Amino acid sequence: MIEVAVxxxxxxxxxxxxxxxxxxxWIGSSFYFIALDLGLRKSKNLPVNAYGEEWQVHGGGFYHLTKYLVAPKTLPEHLVWFKWESYSTWLSGFTLLILIYYLGADIYLIDINKFDLPNWAGILISLFSLSFGWLFYDFxxxxxxxxxxxxxxxxxFFVLLGISWFYAQIFTGRAALLHIGAFTATIMSANVFFIIIPNQKIAVAKLKAKQKVPAYLGEQAKQRSLHNNYLTLPVIFLMLSIHYPLAFATNYNWLIAGLIFLIGVLIRHYFNSKHARKAKPNWTWILAALLFMLIIWLSYIGRPATTENENLSETKINNNIYSATKNFTQVKNIILTRCSMCHAKEPVYEGIYQAPKNIILENDKDIAKYAKQIILQAGLSYAMPPANxxxxxxxxxxxxxxxxxxIREIRNVNHEY
Ligand code: HEC
Known part of the structure; x- marks a missing residue:
């Protein structure tokens, strides 16, 4: 039978x-529309109610786009809506959150060195913070x-910085940065789901009924779109950051996240100005580069101390069935000889500066903690050690x-699953 882990x-x-x-x-269409919108040109022959137009060439043909504000004189029969790009991004992202951080809460979500939470409590905090974030932002x-x-x-910005600090205090560094990303992305998707699309639907219904469209509908949607625009780049950084322990496995990971939000705004500002054909504020790149250097420095000085935390909840680790197996001594010897040169607090392997993915395999506790991962990476596959x-x-x-x-046998005897 194939392993469940596989x-x-x-x-x-x-x-x-x-x-x-x-x-x-989602991001592609949103970048496209922002650039299109900012670059619209006025012209003498615009149709009634038209706000601007643009000619584009792509894929072997010419496109002539016209934007109407609030709407064309007669509504078209057929309208293309852009919403599932956003909804499916959130839904698939949330599924990943469950698969990785909720099902694997002991290693990916909870860091008992920081905060000794039971898994369910960590999951509740995650769920609650994501929903509360949207409600508070909307308010x-x-x-x-x-x-x-x-x-x-x-x-x-300060709300984001605050929640970043909060996540960094309770979750693993990796989960902290990912949650800051998820917190922000939830706001972005909810903006589309609860405000932008519903407002547009009301506007279309009013237009069909030949009623006046209240101005607030458009203003609200525009504000939320603007926020989404500035939040996109940081979210991508935060999602990718889980591959880079230098970004997440440092005491200043929450500050790094804060600086990334600033860099995201700077870069978007450059492109927004450029697409609006106003100016090219090159200074934004210089400032962004300086902030990035500050991030590199922060990751360095925030490197975790190499002393063991003595206040760990011993019971959680010692009653561990993973280290209670008959062959554990053998397992441990294998790990210490084949893995610890890289997966250590101070790796000795040339060129490895920090334990990859911050996975440290130096003692019984570590090995028990990462048991499932070890078996998957080095027992059931040849993924580790890299290139053997x-x-x-x-x-x-x-x-x-x-x-x-x-481990399975012990579980069966204990009726644990
Ligand atoms: C030469 C250094 C080196 C050695 C030796 C090594 N690893 Fe790794 N390990 C890495 C690197 C680099 C990564 C990060 C790979 C990546 O970023 O996808 C990694 C990642 C991992 C991961 C995380 C995989 C993931 O995608 O979440 C696990 C688990 C792991 N190693 C276990 C082991 C085990 C078990 C051994 C010994 C049998 C081992 N490693 C030996 C360098 C090493």
Whole structure:
């Protein structure tokens, strides 16, 4: 029978594939429309109610686009809506969150060195913070503050910084950065789902009924679109950051996230100005580069201390069936000789500066904690060691697989699943 872990890993891969594809579709169409919108030109022969037009050439043909504000004189029969790009990005992203961080909460979500939470509590905090984030953001936008565009953006920045700090205190570095991304992306998708599309639907219905379209509908949607525009780049950074321990496995990961939001705004500002054919504010690149250097420095000085945290909840680790197996000593020897040169607090392998993916395999506790991952990467597959650099033998991989079988046996005896 195929291992459940293998199926789960493939499922995660499939969902991630989908997630990246739909995210490209969402962000791609949103970049396209922002640039189109900013670059619209006035012309003498524009139709009634038209706001601007643009000629484009692509894929062997010419396109003539016209934007109508609020709407053309007669509504077309057929309208293309852009909404599933956003919804499917959120849905697939949330599924990934469940598959990786909720099902694998012990290693990916919870860091008992920071905060000794049971898995369910971590999951609840995750769910609650994501929904609360949207409600609070929506409340701010609809409050009198919402009228003061720049002040609102500054406040939102500090809200993001605050939640980043909060996540960094309770979750693993990796989960913290990912959650900041998910928090922001949830706001972006909810903007589309709860505000932008519904407002547009009301507007279309009013137009069909030959009624006046209230101005607030458009204003609200425009504000949310603007926020989404500025949030896109940081979200992509945060989603990718999980591959870079230098970004997430540092005490200043939350500050790094904050700086990334600033860099995202700077870069978007450059492109927005350029597409509006106003100016090319090249200074934004210089400032962004300086902030990026600051990030590199922060990751360096925020490197985790190499001393062991003594206040760990011992019970959670010691009652561990993973280290209670008959062949655990053998397993441990294999890990120490084949993996620890890289997966250590201070790796000795040339060119490895920090434990890859921040996975440290130095003692019984570590090995028990990452048991499932170890078996998957080095027992059931040849993924680790990379290029079999430490000459792991097939018999050793077999011992890791037997380890899994012994873990199962103990589970059966204890009626644990
Ligand atoms: C030469 C250094 C090196 C050695 C030796 C090594 N690893 Fe790795 N390991 C890496 C690198 C680099 C990565 C990150 C790969 C990536 O970014 O996709 C990694 C990633 C991992 C991951 C995380 C995989 C993921 O995608 O989440 C696990 C688990 C792992 N290694 C386990 C092991 C085990 C078990 C051994 C010993 C049998 C081992 N490694 C030996 C360098 C090493």
């Amino acid at each position: 199926i789960l890993d493939w499922l995660t891969f499939a969902v991630r594939w989908l997630h990246v594809i739909v995210a490209i579709a 701010l936008c609809k409050s009198p503050l919402g009228k003061k565009q720049s002040l609102l953006m500054i406040i939102l 650099i430490s000459f792991m033998e097939d018999e050793e991989r077999q011992i890791l697989v037997e380890w899994l079988e012994q």
